[in-house]
Amino acid sequence: MxxxxxxxxxxxxxxxxxxxxxxxxxxxxxxxxxxxxxxxxxxxxxxxxxxxxxxxxxxxxxxxxxxxRERRKSLGLLNVKGFSEAVGEDVSTIFLQGPHSDFWSPEIHFKISEKELSQPCIHFSRLRCVGEVPVMIEHNWMNGTCLKEFSDIDFVNGSFFKTLSQHYHIEIVGSEQELRAENAHKDSADLLKVPLGSPILHISVKFHTSNSNFNIYSELYCNTNNYPVGNSYYL
Amino acid sequence: MxxxxxxxxxxxxxxxxxxxxxxxxxxxxxxxxxxxxxxxxxxxxxxxxxxxxxxxxxxxxxxxxxxxRERRKSLGLLNVKGFSEAVGEDVSTIFLQGPHSDFWSPEIHFKISEKELSQPCIHFSRLRCVGEVPVMIEHNWMNGTCLKEFSDIDFVNGSFFKTLSQHYHIEIVGSEQELRAENAHKDSADLLKVPLGSPILHISVKFHTSNSNFNIYSELYCNTNNYPVGNSYYL
DNA sequence: TAGTGGTCTAGACCACGCC
DNA sequence: GCGTGGTCTAGACCACTAG
CATH class of the missing domain: 1.10.10.10 (Winged helix-like DNA-binding domain superfamily/Winged helix DNA-binding domain)
Incomplete structure (x- = not known):
């Protein structure tokens, strides 16, 4: 073409x-x-x-x-703006599963495009902590054909979005989000170290990028007891 | 134009x-x-x-x-728009308390400016429903000196923001939000018709307006079981 | 092959910011 | 007044989808 x-x-x-x-x-x-x-x-x-x-x-x-323009740091909600900025310096990230081939999970809340469904999926998940306290579980799925050799490349400054921009020239252009308050299930309760059934903030996100065949689907589970999720929006 | x-x-x-x-x-x-x-x-x-x-x-x-495209069945809260513009269909509003003079409540999460604290406060609260189902309790506090005779004026199309714009020429210019998942307390459980202790999404909002001495402080309690809170953001 | 959306040309006039 | 971006016209050719 x-x-x-x-x-x-x-x-x-x-x-x-x-x-x-x-x-x-x-x-x-x-x-x-x-x-x-x-x-x-x-x-x-x-x-x-x-x-x-x-x-x-x-x-x-x-x-x-x-x-x-000044390059934006956050988009709408929880572009993890709350972590390095709002919460301070003492944040850390643990990979639960590094980037690997996987199926498109039924856990994904937003509708996945036909095109994407027909292509291979890459998945990775991380645990975000403040100090020693785990506060958020993060699952991410995306179209693997757009990220050649992704697994082999280190994250730029630990940031996935920076990696996308610098290595693949993919930019985030928007997002859709849905939020729910839920009771913690066994897996998330274990990882977040809260009692089974505790109230958990579940956030589903679809990030739209400059490549219309490449979206990022995320499912986040947050313990908001000590660190509420923050957002600000200016016109 | x-x-x-x-x-x-x-x-x-x-x-x-x-x-x-x-x-x-x-x-x-x-x-x-x-x-x-x-x-x-x-x-x-x-x-x-x-x-x-x-x-x-x-x-x-x-x-x-x-x-x-399929319209999202969500409340569209996290942007600057209000509830009425969310999904538009079949939403209703019940006044729990009409606009009245009140104290600045300790329930307000964001820090209130000194100037505002020294001035009288107006408060009103509403229950938002989709169909017959209550989905959100909304408490609002604001500086009364900026809203002369506010109690006497009907809301334009039931929209508070439209009223501000048309009667007082006050425009929303931004917002800050904090989100938490909590267990329902007695009052909110009753109003939202959910069991005591159900997971509830608590959103604290500070709306900034074109008048720097007039902000709107809101505390929202949402039942997200049937209608998750949604948001989309495009550049 | 007919109809659709995607890209592109070569103009025109208008509204805005600034000198 | 002049240069800027915002809107709009009247065409053209191409790529994709479907009967």
Whole structure:
């Protein structure tokens, strides 16, 4: 398949931003400049800029131009913003299962796309702790065909999202979440070291990425007794 | 400001979907049909469909058409929107206590600003139902000096936020939230009609508004058994 | 093969920010 | 006034799906 023009421009600009060619707040070339640089029309340039906006790389200001945005740290809820930031430094992560091939689990709450279902699945799970106290169990499933040799690559700074961005150029563009209060089942009670039947916050997440065939499906089980899940949202 | 063409089409289709004119899985009219129906070009029609896709109302399939997506059966609480805009259908609200003067309650989780503490407080609480089933208890506290004669004014379409916007020109600009899974206490168990000790999702919210001396402090108690709390976030 | 959505061109006019 | 991004037109060709 031929590389799309808007995709070329999009990737070119994204790379320049990621490489630090522009500082936060800098203006990109104007749409008309980009048109002549790439010998394409404004419609195509704007499609590229639309995508970059959706991905959070730039902001556009009517009458002024497109500026480079500060890279976001969290999306909606529990992008584990609560861990390294809200809770402090004393957080740790234990792999329960490293990345490995698996089936698409019925535990996944959101509807998995047909395309993804027909492709191999990668799964990994982690236990998040504050100090010595386990506070969250995290299960993740995703399309394996998009992550060649994933199991062999170390997580960038322990962050899965950073790894996706830097090694695979996949960006998170949105998420859907559902939250429930449940009673702890045996497995989660054991891992979280709480009595069977304790109230547990169960969060189902579907992260949407810049690749429409690659979503991340997560099921999280949180002990909120000492560390409530936090979220902030600004317009 | 003139209403944009793509916005007209977008809102028209959204309304038809919300009204149930299309079933889940139904195909919308093709892009070319919409072009002639509205006497606009495909670029404009596609812009409308792009927005609906981003909002999660439709899915588009190359070579086939645009189908209506399943609407999430959730409360959509964690964004800045209110309950009334959640799923829209068949929700009702019962006032437990209408707006009245009160003290700033120790039940409020977030820190109240000094300025607000020194001023009178208005409180009201409601029970939110889907059909006949109570799903959420809502307590709200706020600075009374900003809401002259608030008790006497009817809520615009039953929406508190709309009332704030239309009568007081106060807009929500952001929020902070904390979530906990708890066991139901006596009062909330009674109101939500669940057994004592059932798992309940407790959400503490501080809404920030365009008036920095006016924040809304809410404490919410949700029965998530049938209607999980949902949230989606798109860039 | 006919119809659909996906990409792209080459223009136009408007609203906004700034000098 | 001028450059910027936002909206819109009237076409074109391509890729995908299905009968």
């Amino acid at each position: 031929k590389e799309k023009r808007y995709k070329q421009v999009q990737d070119f600009l994204k790379l320049q931003i990621q490489k630090g060619y522009y500082d936060v707040g800098d203006y990109l070339p104007s749409e008309n400049e980009l048109c002549s640089t790439f010998s394409i029309t404004r419609t195509t340039v704007r499609k590229a800029l639309d995508e970059l906006t959706r991905e959070g790389f730039i902001e556009r200001h009517h009458g002024k131009g497109s500026i480079v | 003139k209403e944009k063409r793509y916005k007209q089409v977008q809102d028209f289709l959204k309304l038809q979907i919300q009204k149930g004119y299309y079933d889940v899985g139904d195909y919308l009219p093709s892009e070319n049909e919409l072009c002639s129906t509205f006497s606009i070009t495909r670029t404009t029609v596609r812009k409308a469909l792009d927005e609906l896709t981003r909002e999660g109302f439709i899915e588009r399939h190359h070579g086939k058409g645009s189908i209506v």
